[in-house]
Amino acid sequence: MKFTGIDHFVLTVEDVETTCVFYESLGGEVVTFGDDRRAVRFGDQKINLHPIDNDVPHVAGDPTPGGGDFCLLTETPIEEVERRLREQGIEVVTGPVERTGAVGPMTSVYVRDPDGNLVEIARYDRE
Template sequence: MDALKLDHCVIHVSDWERSNRFYAAVLGAEILPRQNGFTYKLGDILLNCHGPGIAPNLVARNPVQPGNSDLCFAWPGTIESAIAHLQKCGVAVELGPVATRGAKGEATSVYFRDPDGSLLEFMAYPTVGA
């Protein structure tokens, strides 16, 4: 069987405008209309959003709530550039940099929160020749 790849996951936001600004500025998301709300496109991954005006998802046993997501994103540069980006965006680093391990092996991460309190992580892998 070929390796599976994540296509999308679901987050819940409490304020569309605030979250749209945050995810566009901090994560570089393309904001796309979806049903009565939005979805955030990050390369080939989607963050489907539940929020105001969206009926609860009856498929999930316990639908996702604002602030209870925990997502990690591979940062394309150094952890120092990730921290500088967060500072430029006015986002506080909650923890890090710390040594972590991701799907590609050893890495360094910083943790921060979205406007609803969901935990987000930028993970930087060592660069070749570093």
């Protein structure tokens, strides 16, 4: 098998609408698909949102709100990301810090979404 990337992943959340508002404030695009399901798209990838009491047939073994830890990539300078987060009242938990991503060094800040998922926002360092 040859893999080409990640299309989407799923977060189990307490309140889909609150989660949509949070990720939309980060620049995501809220989309509706299938049987009125919700997701947030970032570029060519999306985060599907399952409510804790969902009726989706295929889910993780123990879907739990707040169990996610993932990274969103940005082209925006991290200083600008920090400023925008402060303006929206979103606390930066850690950062900026140097990290290593899938394809090289990057600078990251970390925030928590309404369910407590750890969201890394990172920009690849450029020469």
